[in-house]
Amino acid sequence: MKLPRRLTALIAAATVSIVLAACAGAPGSGAGAASGTGGSTSGAGEAKPTGTLTVFAAASLKATFTKLAAEFEAANPGTKVALSFAGSSDLVTQISQGAPADVIASADTKNMAKLADAGLLDGPARNFATNVLAIAVPPANPASIASFADLARPGVRVVVCAGQVPCGAAAAAVEKSTGVTLKPVSEESSVTDVLGKVTSGEADAGLVYVTDVKTAGDKVKGIPFAEAGQAVNTYPIATVGASKNKDLAAAFVALVTGAAGKKVLGDAGFGTK
Amino acid sequence: MRHGYQGIPRWIYVLAAAGAVFVLLPLAAVVAKVNWPQFLPLVTSESSLTALGLSLRTAAASTALCIVLGVPLALVLARGQFRGQRLLRSFVLLPLVLPPVVGGIALLYTFGRQGLLGRSLELAGIQIAFSTTAVVLAQTFVALPFLVVSLEGALRSAGSRYEAVAATLGARPTTVLRRVTLPLVLPGLASGAVLSFARSLGEFGATLTFAGSLQGVTRTLPLEIYLQRETDADAAVALSLLLVAVAVAVVGLSYRGPGAAAARGSGAAPRTPRAGSAEPALEPVAR
């Protein structure tokens, strides 16, 4: 009886440690962030911030924020930025459930407002970039799309985002203001899925953000259209209220909203006015 | 029977209970999270019902396709003797371990507009991408191994002795298949079909990648849940529960059905191996 009991305890202990280890390795590694905290709070006010910063950012910010994080680490030796990218609503849900993020950058103001309303932010959110829609077509442009109205031509296979996600809401706004009604063959739940359908050649055209067209390089051709200005998407950034490293978080927000941030974001196609 | 020796150490029950809790607790969490006053309106909304209907229809079609393609595959794998048989089995089972997204990508490059077959199909005026057919193909792709595995197991445990007897009684191979083989493995076929149906019902990744998402055409219940989660967590939870309920109903129903049938079958055909029968003529014969 003794041995099995000891064995049971062993297995239980092993299980727990495996689970813990897995958690520590998860995006936004909470354990790492907490351990870095001591250094920054115990030091004098003007001491250089150190430690790990966990940044949750919308998927469309992947390229720019990866670059900015590297710049931030270079400018602040001793710091490390852990990035976690996902759909804005996913990020908001995760933070509401207690995910250990220090900074949140969302692709729309609506999702950020949810956090603000719940009192989960440290101070107000700051808008740092805008994004507008563009038409993405395969490089050969098989359906000869030249304008937004072309998308409504019969036989053109258009893919858009579903109305429930920000890019779909933007598309709906453009449709409404132009009076052009699209008959999409698919309403995807993310920009990535829309882009995927265009790059694979399944769709003749897709409505995505200008920044997505830039990121995709020569796999798709971007066709900007004036009506896109009817639905401008605004990106807000904020420090999370539960952050244990608010100095570092504030420094990162300052970088994103400052000149360095404007440069990187502007290069990627974002509006940074 | 009930009071016989079990041979299970007591501590195993502790771990078994942990396993059961691990599976049941998340389900209970979903139930706890459901906004009950809004439950009915949420699951009976037009988009929900459309998605549920589409899911049931496509899963049924996929199951039918799995039977048409999977029964011959299982027969060939269980009874055939040819080079590359093991290799074929490994490949047929591949979708079991493949991430569904990978399946979706593979299907895209097969049946997509630019795909291996898609180009010819396109010329013939058949468009698969973004159609309900694409959903059925994606579901069949991921569900087929379930039917093949379960039927091949049934065929192997049934053995080929009944079939050999039937042949010596003058039955042509097709007659043997129809009147002996298939009736004998019916429980295995049924449970394989149910597993395929359940897997089809839950298919998400391959459908998303390959078929797209459009209400009434390609947006099945899992895709609807994924989308609703963006804006309306309550709706997503309610639909999740609906999907769980359908899955439990299907699996529960079938596991009672074939289980009883299997018990009847084995009772009718005692296959006790006998000592001293060194070389009965009906033992499966190796070449």
Place this chain on the structure above:
Amino acid sequence: MSVRINAAIAARGFDVSVTLAPGETLAVLGPNGAGKSTLLSVMAGLLRPDTGSGEVDGRVLFQLGAGANTWTAPHRRGTALLAQEPLLFPHLSVLDNVAFGPRSAGVGKVASRETARRWLAEVDAAELASRRPGELSGGQAQRVAVARALAADPDVLLLDEPMAALDIHAAPLLRRLLKRVLAGRRAVIVTHDILDAYMLADRVIVLEEGRITEEGPVREVLRRPRSRFAAGLAGLNLVAGTVTAAGVRSAEGLEFAGQHDDPLVPGQAGVAAFPPSAVSVFLSEAHGSPRNSFRVRLTDLEPHGDQIRVRAGDLSADITPAASADLGLAPGLEAYFVVKAAAVSIYPA
């Protein structure tokens, strides 16, 4: 010859030629692993030999090797197989099991069932027609399996130890049934049991290590065994005759009392079997036992292991050399064979 088979399988060291005359039943005897079932599998078309040929009434079953490659599928051979286990299709009723052969031959449902009823009656199983195989006893199931095989109207009936899986009560019943239905029918029966060969077959072959080591009429082989296996079997004393209230009376009028599992029906044919080791030899009828003491004339004495086998016609006794010397046994001498009733088995035929 109406059936001619010769087949070789190198990997199993199997190389056998058999022929079967019209209406002849052939018994195949031999130790485990000798290739008895292999022979049936080859005949039934379930196993492909490396080389060889086979035909039934001029119809080619197979012709393999030396450039020839003809192979008739099992269902076109007319060789119904009856195995150790009945293997009744569990999902069909008894009637439909028996009707399976005719149905497969293209006969209509009604006519097939009619045929099936006839054969069920033939094996005394008419009342089982509507049962499921799962509801039958082992003996009943095997009887139905016999009816099913016969209903397929096979050119050759192949039986693979049909009694081996039956209990001691069911076996004699089936043996009697087989004796009835095999009479005048072309069949090959694989068996362990010398009694089966004796009662059911016209001719016997003995297989050892994939080769035929002995062949001939059953009585002949038992009387003058040349193979080791047949010699082992041949020791058994078998006396055919008529069943009486207590045992079997031979044609010469000798009465053998013994043990029996079946109720004995006087007047029936039967066999008494007992090993030579159970037989004692006396010079006079000293013990006054009225039964199982027979006056015989010795024909032969030969060493048998560390004993002496004393033969008197078809009967033999094993005694120690010392006893033989004490009694002064020699061929031509008159003596008495005495065997205890407990050592004699009576089989109604």
